[in-house]
Amino acid sequence: MQAEPKKSLVGEEYEVEIGPVAHGGHCIARTAEGQVLFVRHALPGERVVARVTEGEEGARFLRADAVEILDAAKDRVAAPCPFAGPGRCGGCDWQHAKPGAQRRLKGEVIEEQLRRLAGLTPEEAGWDGTVMPAEGDKLPAGEVPQWRTRVQYAVDAEGHAGLRRHRSHEVERVDHCMIAAAGVSELGIEQRDWTGMESVEAIAATGSQDRQVILTPRPGGRLPLVELDKPVSVMRVDEKAGGVHRVHGRPFVRERADGRTYRVGSGGFWQVHPRAADTLVTAVMQGLLPRKGEMALDLYCGVGLFAGALADRLGEQGAVLGIESGKRAVEDARHNLADFPRVRIEQGKVESVLPRTGITEVDLIVLDPPRAGAGRNTVEHLASLGARRIAYVACDPAALARDLGYFREGGYRVRMLRAFDLFPMTHHVECVAILEPAAKGL
CATH class of the missing domain: 2.40.50.140 (Nucleic acid-binding proteins)
Known part of the structure; x- marks a missing residue:
């Protein structure tokens, strides 16, 4: 029945x-x-x-x-954005809370995840409970930081650009995104006709004037002629293979962090907040305290941000191995770090490539895994390498807490945890945890 x-x-x-x-x-x-x-x-x-x-x-x-x-x-507070609220744009979770309250709420989430998933109190995690705003984000009441340098717009059936509603494929038409960086807003994506497109991604690089628009057509959709006031490269997502192809302009943007310029290919990962890359590099390097001549791993290394920072500090006798699964990101990382002869970038999944390297010990490890975290098997392998310090960069408190629990089982303790509000108005928060062998803390 x-x-x-x-x-x-x-x-x-x-x-x-x-x-x-x-x-x-x-x-x-x-x-x-x-x-x-x-x-x-x-x-x-x-x-x-x-x-x-x-x-x-x-x-x-x-x-x-x-x-x-x-x-x-x-x-x-009254939500400053007219498109925020029940049933509207799903991009911002905390428009209705004061900025200081947003950071406190994120801190409460971090603490709850640490306790529940890792069995750690804030004191045991070396965290004072503070979520720090990014430099320049403390603004007068009513002002919203314009921090989002990459915005993915959805396009409705009539060709209007907008943003997805929460847990929905429905498009909320917008005429302006308040948290978009000025370089994104000046492209005027919301005012154009995008008939035939599924989505439009707008990118405004930090530290250069590079602008890029990535178009994803609907099946059978034809690319529009993109004429903008400012120079902009245009890319197209292949509807079958999913690859990103150049229409005109450079197939990359140039980002700047830690005194270096990084090439980031179309669809490649780079931190969205303009101050995020520098903020995270500083936190990682202050936590690791690299020494000349050491050997380091940079896992899930992207286009080489942390590998470059490490190589610069480890000197000519130091060495860095980066591992990244994305083919285009690996090409960019090798280009970005070509002036460091003792930096090697391998392509593949960390859990597959790392065992094949034959590395049995290392001094320092940086890992910046995707939102799902590194997982038990990878953490167990890393704990076996005997690194004197490990820096874990995390965009998801739950995944971070789970992996910190695995590290504790593997003989590591959290020396210090720092949290940064690099996604104002949303529930997202970035953390940097510094670990060391537990015996050292006894």
Whole structure:
């Protein structure tokens, strides 16, 4: 006998008291019946009317939006962006919170993940609980930092550019993104007709005037003629193979960090905040304290940001091995670091390439894994190499906490943890953890 479909609760409304913040840009609440709600657009301590956006009867939890604020928190402000709010653009999670409150909320998430997934208190992690703003991001009340140097616009059926709604393929048309860097805004993506395009990515490099637009056509869609006031390179994403091909202009942008210029090919990774690369390099180098002649690993090395910083500090007798899975990123890293003869970049997945290198010991390790983290097997391998210090750069507190737990099992302790608000208005936060052998801390 076929079971009856469960009743959808989408659209149901509950008056609830908002509890603590949770990872992912929402807060936790419970209905009078004990049903768990993950509520966006709310703040801890508020009383709100929450409208269900996802979920059905019997679900472990429901997703909801705070559509009416009955008792507001002192940290609540009117969202400065007209496209923010329930059912609107999903890009910014904390438009309704004061900047200082946003950082406190991110700190609470980091602490909760450390305790729950790694069994670490802030003190055991060498963290004072502070999430630091990036340089220049402390602005007068009501002003929003324009930090996003790379913006992925979606295009609706009529050719209008916009941004995706939260957990949706629907496009929220916008005439301006408040957090977009000036170099992105000046391209005027939102004012153009993009009929036939699936998406448009706009990139404004830091430290150069390079601008790039990457177009992804819909099946059968023809590329528009892109004529902009400023010089801009145009790239196209192949709808079948997914590769990025040059239409005109350079197939890369030039980014600047730590006194060096880095070539970043189309679709390659570079930190989005204009101050992020320098901020993270400084935190990593201050934590590792590289010594002349040491051997270092840079894992998930991208276009070579940390490998370059390490090589510069390790001197002519030092050596750096970088490992990166992306073919184009490896080409860029080799180009960017060609003036360092003792830097080698290998292509492939870290878990596959590292065992083949035959390396059994190393002095320093930097790893900046993707959002999912490095994982138990990779961490176990790294812990076996006996590095005197390891720098773990993380964009996801949950993945970081899980991997720190694995490192602890492998004999490493967290010497220091620093957190940076490199994604204002969103729930994202960047962390740098410095580890050392636990025996050294006894």
